[in-house]
Amino acid sequence: MRRASPGSRHPFLPAWTVLVLGFLLALGPLAPPGHAADGGEGAGGGWTVRQPGKAHDGVSAVVRLDPADGTVTLAARRGATTVLEPAPVGLVTRTADLTSGLRLLSRGTRRVTEHYTMTTGKRLRRTVRATEARFSFTGAGGTRLDLLVRVSHDGVAHRYVLPARGEVTVVREASAFRPPAAARAWLSSYTPNYERTFAPADAANAPDGSYAYPALFRVGGTYALLTESDVDGRYDGSHLVHRQGTAEYTVALADASVTSTGPLATPWRTAVIGDLATVTESTLVDDLAPPSRVADTSWIRPGKVAWSWLAGFGAAQRSLATQERFVDYSAAHGWPYTLVDDGWKTTDWMPRLIDYARARGVGVLLWVHYTDLDTAAERAELLPRVKKWGAAGLKIDFMDSDSQERFAWYDDILRDTAREELLVNFHGATLPKGIQRTWPQVMTMEAVYGAEQGNVPAADLATLPYTRNAVGSMDYTPMGFQFGTRTVSDAAELALSVVYESGFQNFAGSVAAYRDRPELERFLEQVPTVWDASRLLSGEPGQEATFARRRDGRWFLGSVGAGPAGQRRVPLSFLGGGKWLLEVVRDGDDGLVRERHVLTRHDTLRVPVHEHGGFAALVCRAAPGRDTCDRPVSRLPLTTLTVSPGRADVDAGASIGVDARFAVEDAGPAQDVTVTLRTPDGWSVAGDPARADRVGTGGELAGHWTVRVPPDAAEGGRDLVVTTKYRAGAQVLTVERTVRAYVSPPGVDHVGDLPFVSESNGWGPVERDMSNGETAAGDGGPLTLRGTVHDKGLGVHAESEVVVDLDGAYRRFTAAVGVDDEVAGKGSVVFEVLGDGRTLATTPVLTSADAARALDVDVSGVRRLTLRVTDGGDGVDSDHADWGDARLLS
Incomplete structure (x- = not known):
């Protein structure tokens, strides 16, 4: 682990420094009272804030103060089109209602110009140019409220600043967005893990309910993508609440109240505004976030990941041989990582796997549950330990909350993983809200109804580029050909490696599925996971999305669609002058095929596509003798x-x-x-x-x-x-x-070696000499009870029953029984031994916290033995029960 040498820059900046700097930047230089907000007075006493360099045809925000009741509204326009109608702003604290009775103290503007570099994203080098206006109001009891409004070419954002020092508690925001009633919308029902599909609706007629960010609305040819930015432990996350029949979408906080130490700057309420190309190429959410807190990012390396979960689930994670197989596949195809998911913690071979992978140039990423790291003591123990092993990073799962408490935890875990130089992938997580700019070790976040669901509709695949993925890296986990119900063609699935942006692309295929598709293997060897430029070439939400992304002089094209077979026409005007070689991978009659074209920027690429189909392509400069755009890849056998x-x-x-x-x-x-x-x-x-x-x-x-x-x-x-x-x-x-x-030894028979008269099991088959499998096909791990591995025995899932004939040939039955370690923290069971229908032994309820219970039962004269496991009554469906070393003595 690298540390800063004496006198060098510390690897990340102290939290108080970032907060103070961020607050001062938010305030900006004050203009004297009466200074126009880059546009001057508007009709009805309003002020217009315009994007830099645009007088009338660009993006603008209109702030109005109603002199009658002191309420403030904010609207957004693109040229002459009202994209967001006037909607309320303001908030209520425990001591003051700052939603009405407001009086303007001063207003002023500043120009924001920033340059920064990302480690992930649709464009690594970023330039920010915006106009920021600050409106200072006084409200009830003389409480001051500042409204900051920022306008750039790709949208409008506003936040509140409570300048007073001391503790402040916010109980509600009046903030809302109000698209025109007839605006078309693409909405996803809110859950804290953001794992719902998107559905089209009209803005006013969408059903009552809570909706997640980002929410997309179309007004004519202009779109508004609603979300938030710069959320951390000072505040909490929010979502939208809508009542059918109105076009207003109100901001609702995750908590009943939020308490912080002032001065407090709330998150940015954000609307990305423009045509679809602007929405998909926008970096506004990152632009609004605080600068990076990691000074040295040289250790941060995005890349492709071999992810075995959908090719074997928990059993694959407990198998060293399986994980070595995925390491070998990564090494053979130039992928820099492999990810071991839930299940590895019941094994002891992880340091061996990491050494094995290191010898092959592959980094190992480890899955952990949020509760493994939710205390400072746990982080202080686990993070240095996995770093000492040589792990490259963590996939942290099941946060499932937008609360202030959880965002404070994000602050802690991001500080600690940066210190240990561990890369991060958040699953069961909130939406990206600028986190990848502030903490560049965050490679991706889930927050999507992803491939692990097994049945993602093609229309949703063609909606995500305009919604969820437009605001930050998205861990959709494509390429799981062996799993679930396929909804798009092979070529369209391959195209997701380009269409979807993610610093880690966790490819979810089995080795066999990849090897059955050699053109897919070849393309995935070449495709990067970070980009110098991104362009939307064509598409509509729910119908089609075709992207071009550039890296190191080559363009990669990806197209996915939902609809009938046909021909996709792609203009090539994004290319420079001269001739270009295009290698297109599309669906053929017998699998994926690669076709070569030499074209110019004046041509249109025409690709036949299957139903719910697509294509991928690699583009480079044409040159005499060049027949491929492929570049050499480091490969091991x-x-x-x-x-x-x-x-x-x-x-x-x-x-x-x-x-x-x-x-x-x-x-x-x-x-x-x-x-x-x-x-x-x-x-x-x-x-x-x-x-x-x-x-x-x-x-x-x-x-x-x-x-x-x-x-x-x-x-x-x-x-x-x-x-x-x-x-x-x-x-x-x-x-x-x-x-x-x-x-x-002589005179001992193991139950797992005998034929069963009958068997039943709660999930999958009864396993002989291994734990209950994760799939209907079985394939469990070692029988492990509180750290002790039993070579012989039965692995079951309650309710279960195994019946064997003894014919009076045995004297005793012995076993060590309990809940298998693979479901640590879950499950409860009761074990019963019956002889010829009569109960011979029963245990109390055993949980995963209990030590193994020894059974020693007299079975003299018993002709038929029944081993039964029942549920312990806790309602948890994780009852993996072991009859460890179940034996019969003659």
Whole structure:
């Protein structure tokens, strides 16, 4: 971990410094009373604030003070079009109602010009030019309220400043947005994790309810995207509340009240305004946010991520071999990261995986639950620990709140992850509100009805570029071809790697799904995750979105649509002069195909698309002899090492045959290859290591050994370790796989080795010698009770029942029972043992906090044994119960 040397700039600025600077910037230089707000007096005693350099045809805001009741309204225009009609501003504190009875003290303007650089986003280098007006009012009891209004070419924003020092409690804002009643709207019902689809409506006729940011409205050819910016622990998040029949959308705070120490500047109530290109290319939300608090960003590296959750769920996260497979895939295709999701914390191999990935140039990202980090003590323990392991960053999940308390936690976790130089992906999170400018280690945020839902409508996919993704990086997790109900074509799915902006692109496919689509693999090797420029080329919300994004001299095109098959026509006027090579990946009759065109900026690209289809394209300067825009990618061989059997039950004195197969699937060759077997002390091996000077792509090297177990071997599990060592270029790499051998003593039979008369299980099949699986197909992890792993036993999910015939052949049944560690903090169960229908033993309710309970039951004469698990009654559907080391003694 890098630290600032003595006398160097500290890696991030103190919170009080940023707050003070932000407040002073918000106030700006005061103009004397009577100074026009960059436009002068308007009709009815109003003041117009205009974007810089535009007299009448640009974006403007109109502030009006009603002299009769002292209320203030704000409206927004684009040229002659009223985009937002006059709507109330003001707020109510615990001591003063500042929504009426206001009197103007002074007003003034300043020009805002800023230049800053992002680590993520639709454009890395940003320039801000805006006009900011400050209106100072006095209200009840002489309380002062300042209204700041900022106008730029891409929108209007306003916030309140309460200049007085001391504690202040805000109980309500009068803030509202009022589009014209007939405006078309695209709205998403509000939930604190923002995981709802968008639906079209009319502004006035939308149903009663709460709606999330961002909310999109169309007035003629002009759009307004409503959201907020610069929210932190000084305040809370908000959403919109609408009553059907009116066009007013009122700002509602997440909390009943918000308490801070003044002077207090509230979040910016923000409207991105313009045509669709302006909305999708706008950086207004980031422009309004405080500057970066991380001085040295050299450690921050966005990139593509192999994410295995939709290719195996929790079982895949608990499997070292599976996670190594995804690391290998990343290394073979130049992806810089892999993400291990929920489940890894029940294992002990994470440092090994990180070392394995580091040797291959791949960073490992780790999923954690919000509650793992919600206290200072937890952060002080976990963050340095995962950093010491070498983790590149964290995916933090399940915040599920817009409260002030949660935003204060965001302040803490962002400060602490910056100190530890850990990248961050927030899931179950709030919407981006400028956070990626202030804390540039935030690579992406979920806040979307994403691919993990398994059934995202094509119309929603074509709405998100104009709504959710327009305000910040969006972790949609595309490419999950093996999961859910597909709603768009393969080419349209590939296009999402361009259409959707995200500093981390967590690609959700299985390795098999990628390998079945070689043109997709090739395109994903080339596509970046950050951009120098972004252009909307064509589209309409809910119908189609076609984008061009540039990085390092190449353009990437992506197009996704919802509708019938046809031809998509794309103007190329965004290109410079001369000839350009376009490599288009589209849907063919038998999969994805790549087509090459040489065109100019005066041409129109025409691409046939399937129903709910699209395309992706890579564009570079045409040159004699150039037939591709691809650039070299750092690749290591994609290899597999398989061993058989994966586990074996063996008697002392017996033998086990072990087979191993090392194969190179892609990006070969592997050189100087050896495959060896290591056994426990005292176990003998017949067979030699396998060796090859070279194993090319499509080739393999096999080994076979016979392992003899000592006659006096003690009962229990042992590891037989197969190791492959090979060279790839200058790197020497190692892969290991394990055969788990379990030595059984005489006179003992394990229930998991016997045939079942019948079985039932609450989710998936009953698992033999592993925990309950995460899918209907099973595939659980090790049977683990309070840190102790049991080689043998049954993994079930309540309600469950297993029946076996004993025919009176056994004396005792023993087991260690409890809730499996994989559902730590959840689940409650009761275990019952029945013999011939008669209850022989039962446990009290056991939870994941309880130690394993030992059972020792007399089954003498029992002909049919029933092992039953019932729910403990807590209503939590996470009852993964283990019959650890369930055995019968004769």
